[in-house]
Structure formats: structure tokens, C-alpha cells
Amino acid sequence: MRPAGRRTTGGSVASLFRLTAGHRRSIAVATGLTLAASAVGLAQPLLARRVVDSGARGEVLWPYLLLLSALFVAEAGAGATGRFLLDRMGEGVVRTVRHGLVSRLLRLEMRELDRRRRGDLVSRVTADTTLLRDVVSQALVDLLTGCLVSAGALLLMLWLDPLLLLLVVATVVLAAAVVTTLLKGMRKASEQMQSSVGAVAAELERALGALTVVRIYRAEEREARRIGARVDSAHGAGVRAAKLAAVMSSAVELAVQGSFLLVLVVGGMRVGSGGAESLGDLVAFLLYASYLVMPLSSVFRAIGLIQRGTGAYLRIDEVLALPEEPAQPPALAIPGPPPPGTPPALELTDVRFAYVPGRPVLRGATFTVPRRGLVAVVGRSGAGKSTLFSLIARLHDPDAGIIRFDGRPATALSRQECRAGIALVDQNTHVLEGTLRENLTYAALDATEDDIVRVVRLARLGDVVRRLPGGLDGRLGDHGGTLSAGERQRVALARALLARPRLLLLDEHTSHLDAVNETALTEALGAVTRDCAVLVITHRLATVRHADRIVVLEDGRTVASGRHDELLAGSPAYRELAAHLPPPDCCGG
Template sequence: MSGHHRTIAVAVSLTLAGAGLGLAQPLVAKRAVDGAPGSTGVWLLLGVLVLLFLAEAVVNACGRYLLERMGERVVLGLRRTMVDRLLRLRVGVYDDHRVGDLVSRVTTDTTLVRDVMSQGVVDLLTGALTAVGALALMLWLDPVLVLLVALTVAVAAAVVATLLRGIRAASENAQSAVGALAADLERALGAIRLVRANRAEQREAQRVGTQVDAACAAGVRTAKLASVMAPAVELAVQGSFLLVFVIGGMRVAGHASSPGDLVAFLLYASYLVVPLSSMFQAVGLLQKGMGSLQRIEEIRALPVEQDVPRAAVHPVAAGSALEFCDVHFGYSERPVLRGVSFTVAPRSTVALVGRSGAGKSTVFALAARFYEPARGAVLLGGQPAGARSLDDWRSRIALVDQNVHVMHGTLWENLTYAAPDADPAEVERVVELANLGEVVRRLPDGLHSCAGERGGALSAGERQRVAIARALLARPSLLLLDEPTSHLDPLNEALQAEVVANVAAECAVLMIAHRLSTVRHADEIVVLDDGQVVAAGDHDGLLETCPLYRRLAVPGTATGRPPGKLGELRL
């Protein structure tokens, strides 16, 4: 609500003015009924009544518009804050939460909060003001009838109060079910080719359908409670109206009050119908909104990366692009790296090899500072993490993951993602360097062709080359390559090896390698096993000194057969 105080003050003032205009109408009607029939004064009062009605409609419309606009802007700020926070969460948080559920909190939950702001608060405020004013004037007209109305309303309020807690709990369950539904649907659609290839459409439909059923069940429970609340309010209002009509008529017949008093009182009683109904419904909506607000607050409580500006640090003459110094790290107390140390020299190529689960991908995650080591230090350009902000650190590295990310948009937008102001000539340079020229010329609109959802318009190898070109365009001092030839045919594999060699002339390269053709030309090979560096050196030297590397690189070594032709690393 911060920053909207002036709008709220104006809207409340208009709402108060509209309520006052509405409350004045029964008094004018009372005087018209009690006046002499056909007199000039009666017609004048009728004219005033029409003007009051029109003025009330205009003022209320303006007040409601301001409050609803404020609600939209409050939710706008809330969504922007949530989106910014979701994009800055610590990487480990994404491992513990489903993306579809997080998206649901930004869309579905904030929509319900918007409804609370634009409808619930407005109806509650307007209804409360109108009801208080109407009851005060009714008390002035006939205290006896007011007691009857208060009794019936109190009964309805007691019934509603017992239902509100259940409505909030049911609403929270419904919103959680919708979040789970979004997560499961995103899971299936994100892997639709896998689903189709394995004929799993029916199984995924059943899986998502389970969440649909859960959302439906929670919604039905909410509707059940709301359906009990609505008749209770309606019966109370209608019952009080009938009591006023019958008992008020008897009091007029006994000359205890005038016909004008009864007409005014009945009008005020009718004025209570809509405000009271709106108030009870608004309270129910507020309870639903509290459930959504709780889910939103959970997002705001999740930890984000802290990119604290650092003091200027002079470069350290360390002679290394990247250095791991006795690094220890684990996920959820499960140790992965245990005392890893190695160095990547500037403009050199270092290959990480090892069996699956040895910790190669974790090394990349720490190098990119997606995580911080539990012990030890990671240095970039001779400086530790404490000497550089996250933004500065990541501006000096580029990452090409094996699971290449190509976003929906044009090829140009994907290539310039890290350097949106790149010069066209520089883009052309990295296109040729990554062997993408033929692909660009084949596409109907060249660099402005759409890459498709998740890069579906490109082959796997083409997507990987796009990622490499994108990384090179940022001119990093360190390039992290996760198996750069995994999706390439032999011809393009040889070309890619040439690309890597060209890149090493511009920056340091640290790559996870599965193919021997990639590894054997590296300046240094680091062998990881069970989270530890067991050997380091060049290809020929490791074949002689490292049994694990020999088993990985030379088929048949593990079985005792004589070495055959060098092939792929068996990881």
C-alpha cells in the first residue's frame, strides 16, 4: 500500500460522499410521503431525489474506479517484485521447488490478491460505511425496529464467523493444488517429445488429472462453505426486512410512527441488503486472499543471491585464469568435492574427465558461483570471490551447458543475449567462428529467423553451436564448456575442435570432456574421481601414470586385454 496513500484518501472521501448521498435519499423520500399530495414541494423533493440518485452513482463510480486502479497497481508492484526475486533466488532453491508452482504464485495467487484489493476491500469499506450510517438513521427513526434488525443480523454474523476459518483453509488447499497442477503440466509440456516418443500421453494426463481432481475437490469444499454462508446472510436480511414491514406496519396503524417514517426505515433496511451481503462476501474473499498472500510471502522469504558491491581491488599478478584451492562442497550435507585443487592458466585449455558423479558439473557450478564452497577458495584472475561482486565475476566467464538453452525468439536475440548491444560485425565473426554460417544462410530470415520454443527449429548440434557463439560474443576471460562435441557428427566434431583451439587463443577454456578427440589436444587434463583430483597432466603422460585415465581412454584395459585403438572416454 506504500505510495498509494493519496489515492486511498481521495477514493475513501468519494466513497464517504457517495454513502452520504445515498443515506440522504430516504430522508427526502420521508418528507415527500408525509407532505401534501400534489403540492409543489413534493415535486421539488422528487427532483432532489433524482439528483441525489444520479450524484451518488457518479461519485461511487469514481471512488470505485480509483480503488480498483490502486488494486491493479499494488498487484503490479507485487508481481514485479516477485519476478525480480524469482530470477535472483539462490540456485539451490530451484532444486527444492517446482518451477510451475513458483510461476503459479506469480500468476494465480496474485490474481486473487488483486480481486481482494479491487473488490473485497472496496465492498467491505463501502458496505461498512453505508451500513453504519443506515443503522444510525434507523435508530433515530425507530429504535424498536432497529433491535429486531440487529438480532437477525447478529445470528447471521455468528454463522458466518464459524465458516470463515474453514474457507481460508480450503482456499489455501485450492491454491496449492493449482500450483501443483501448473508444475506437473509444465513438466509434461517441457518434455513433450520424450512424452510422445515413449507413448506416455495417457500416463501424463492421469498424473496431471490427479492434480486437477485435487484442485476441484478443494474448490468444491470452498464452494460448499460459501454456499452455506450466502443463504444465512440472505435469510437474515430478508427476515429483518419482513419483520420491519410487519411490525412497522402495525406501529403505523397504532399511530406510533408515521407512514413516512416507515417508508424511510424500509428504504434504509433495503439499503442494508446489498452492503451486508457485500460485506460478508468480502470477508470470505479476504480469507481466500490471505491464503494466497501466505503463498506469496513464502516466495518473499526465499533466500536470494547477495551481490554486494565490492571495493576496488587491484589485479593480482597470479598467472591464472581460474584456480581451485582445496575446495570442499556438498549438496544437503552430501559431500561431492573433497579438497579439489587445480589451475587454469590464461589462454589455455584444461579438460575435466572422470566417471559419472565424480564432481565435474559441481566444479562448473562453483566456477560460475551458483554455489559457494564450504571450505577452500575459488579464484578468478587471481582474486577470490570476496574481491569481486557476482555481476563482475560472471561478466568475466561464459558457460555453455550440455543441456543447451535456446530461448524462444530470433537467432539474433539468442546470440546477443549476453551482449545486447553487440556490433553486427562482431556477431558475424562469432557465427563463423562457431561454424554457424551455413545454418544462418539456410534459414529463411537468416539471423532474424525464429529459433522456436526451446530452440525447436534447430538441431541439437546447431543449438550447441548457437550457445558457443553466444558465449564467445561476450568476450569472457574464461569459457566453461560442458562437452562441446557431444551432439556433433565426426566432420563437425573436427571443426569444433578447431573452434576450441581458436577460442583458447582469446581466453582460457575449462571443459568437461567425454570424447577422447576433445581431451587429447588439451594443454592439461584433470582427472576427478569421487570428488578428488587423482591425477593431472597431458594425454600421453596420463596414459602412462594414471590407471583410471587409462581405463577411461583405452577400451579393454579394465579387462586385461591389450590396448586397442583409442576411442571415446567411457564416462
């Protein structure tokens, strides 16, 4: 729960001002220039007063007119320079915030990331920060300078004519009361609009990510209506915010224009009746009354913009407050030297885990993976096989039990240390937008051309290289859209092999391969296991039969382990599984 102060205008201003850390010098210079321009502007009515009175006395006017022109030029130059500095500062703040958001999102705890919609998170990096830029580059300084300039104008008006000032203050206070009543609704409408924009991005990302399914099942109109509902919600909130802003603007405009008319009528009557003030005084007062329009408008506009920006800031701040993966192990868990002898590459002891408390997925997984050879994990769907890989890759941490890498507890190592020796090919076969070469070398940026040729041969990607325009430097499209499912799987496998890991994790790595490619890759893995440990999840009998050890997982527990023939003879659970494993010549398409 956020502190209540952040929901008030003062709290919002303080929170937004903290974002400008590192840019305070630019803000000070820009504010100084803006105030200087405003001071020059405040001097102009006094000079105009002198021109009017001097003209009435028949004095020479051109020096005053020349000075007045110089003041106009100085005001424009100082104002333009200050505005540029503020805009540049706003871009700098947004860059810093976006860097922070991107860094946080890429390091979020997986549990937290799984609860969030990707499109909404992207919207916070793009749409919300864009609105924030307008707030920090305009609203904060406009609020400060507007208040100071308004105060200066009011003091000069007080000096010229206190009675006329009372008329101006009365109308301005009335406008301020109207604006104050609208601020809460403005903030609420803005928050709803930003949330709806994020929902639009999330729904669109959902539909585009499954566009094949959408089209095959003729759901374009249904998805368009679903996304359109979010668009309509954003539109409705935006219209409400615009309506409130229009009322606020009109209230300020009416107050200032009304006060101007009152001053003109009352002041004109006083001058006409031979009052104390001169025509020059009335002209100067009227100029200040009209001059008051800009700073007062900027103050009320800044307040409204801050209310809209608060919604964006809270959404950004929510992401920045989300927990990320700890970079280092606990201070008390400093890893010591590896144990004597040759410990296994991986060891799990009574590992337990639940994504949701009270609904365990793993209830006691125990097995080891030697430094060389292939270990297969088999079990029914939902037995916890893929969850095991998430724990081994340190995407999640077990609720109980111990995972050891080379004899060292995972909790005594940083995640980077654990992952440094791991490569993973999962069921999703992630292929990134870019070239084939960029995808292959993603985990091995210093790979040589010979290394790349080697993994291309092992993964049987020669036909892909020959087909792509540009060969290894040919682009694969978003999510590898130019490749078939089997080709994406081979690209992911080649990427993993190029990293030369100590532990290679394969999750259904042949599920999309035909029998010829599956046989070839199975033979290639035989060579790979001479250099590293391979842990594979599979439903393919060809892989299981040739594994050095098979681990049987049932309801989150390790119930048996051994070679294929041993388990057929001694494990009823494995015999039942083996009876349903696809035969070696079954292809996945």
C-alpha cells in the same frame, strides 16, 4: 513459520493493507468518493420520507422529486469514479507484486530454486496475483466503507425507531455468527485450491517439457490422469469454497430480508393502530432496512474474499521471503588490487561442496587454469565435474576451500564481477525463444555485425542461417524447437564466443555433434585459446589429446594432472579413463 496473526482475519487485513503502500492516496480518494456516494444514498430515504409526508398534506412535490433525482445521479457518478480508482489501484498493486516476484525468482539462491517446481512458481506470479488484485481493489475498501455505511444506516434507524432496530440487529447478529463459523473453512479451502492450481501448472510444465518422451512411450493418458488428479483437487477445493460462500451469502440475505419482513409487519401494525410513528417514518425505516442489504453484503463478501486472498498472499509472501543471491560480497571482504605478477585466470584450492549435508560431491578439488590455453577435466560420471562448473560460475558457493579469479578470492568479489568474465556452454545447451540473432547477442548486446558473422563461422552455423526464414532474424521456437540438438549446441557455443570471455567453460560442448563439426570446432577452439582460458569437461579423446593440461577428478578429488602422454605414463586412474574415452571419429548424433 508465519506469525499466527497472519492467519486471522485481522492479521490478513493488516498484511494485505501493507501491499497498498504507494497507493494510499488513490485509496483515500476512492474511499472518500465511495463514502460520499453512500452518504448521498443514506440521504435518499429521508427525502423519500419528506415526499410521503408532504404528499399526504397536499404540498408541492416536484422540488423534492427533482432533488431526489439529482441525488441518484450524484450517487452513481461518485460510485463509478471511486470504483475505477480502486480497480486502477488494484492493477498497480499487482504490477508491483509481480515485478517483485519476477525479480526475486530470477535471483533466488540455486539451492532454493532446485527444491521448487518451476510451474508452481509461475502460478504464483500469475494466478495468485490475479486473486490478490480482487482483494486489494475490492475487499479492503468494501470492508471499510461497508462497515461505515452500515453504522450510519443503523444510527439513522435508531433515531427513527429503536424498537424496530432491535429486530434488525437480532437477525444480523445471527447471520454474523453463521459467517464467523464458516471463515476458517473458507480460508482452508482457498489455500488448498491455490496450491492445487500451482500443482496443475507444475505437472503440466513437467509433461510439456518432456512431450517427446511422453508420446514415444504412449503415456498421454497416464499424464492426463496425473494432471487431472490435480485439476480434480482444485475443483473440489473450489466447490467447497463456493459452497461456504453460498451459505454465507444466503445467511446474510435471509437475515436482511427477514428483518425487512419483521419491520414491515410490526411497523405496519403500529402505524395501523395509531402508533407514534408516521407512515413516512415507516417508509424511511424500510428503505434503510433494504439499503442495509448492500453494505452488509459487501462486508461479509469482503471478509470471504479476504479469506480466499489470504491463501494467495501467503503463497506469494513465501516466495518473497526466499533467500536470493547476495548482490555484494561481505563488507569485510573488500577486494584489493590483484597480486603482483600474472596470476592464473582461475585457481581452485581444496574446494569441497555438498548439495545435501553429509553427502559431499567435491572432497578436495585443486588445480589452476592459466590465462591462455585449454584445460580439460575428466572423470567418471558423478565425480563432480559439472558441480565444479556450478561453483566456478558462482551458482553455488563451496562449503570449504578457495576459488580465485585472477588471483582474487571469489568471496571478495560480487557474483556479477565474477561472472562478467565468464561464458558457459553446459550440457543443456539453453536456447531461448526468440530469433537467432537475439540468442547470439544475449551476452553481447552491443556486438557488431562483423562480430556476429565471425562467431557464426567459428560455430559452423552458416547452414542454420541459410535455412531459417529470415536468416539471423528467424525465430527458433520455444527452447529452440526448430533446431536439432547439435545445432542448439552450436548456437550456445557461438553465444559464448561472442561474449569474448576471459574464461570459457565448456561442459560436453561436442556431445551432439558429428565428427565433421566436432573436428572443425576443435580447430576453432585452438584459435580461441590464444585469446582466453578454456576449461572443458569432456568424454571425447580428440579434445583430451590436444588439451594443454588434463585434470583427473575421482570421487570429488583431484588425483592427477598433466598432458595426455604424461598421464598415460604416470596415472593409473587416467589410463583407465582413457581406455573408455570415445575415439576421435566417434560422433554424438
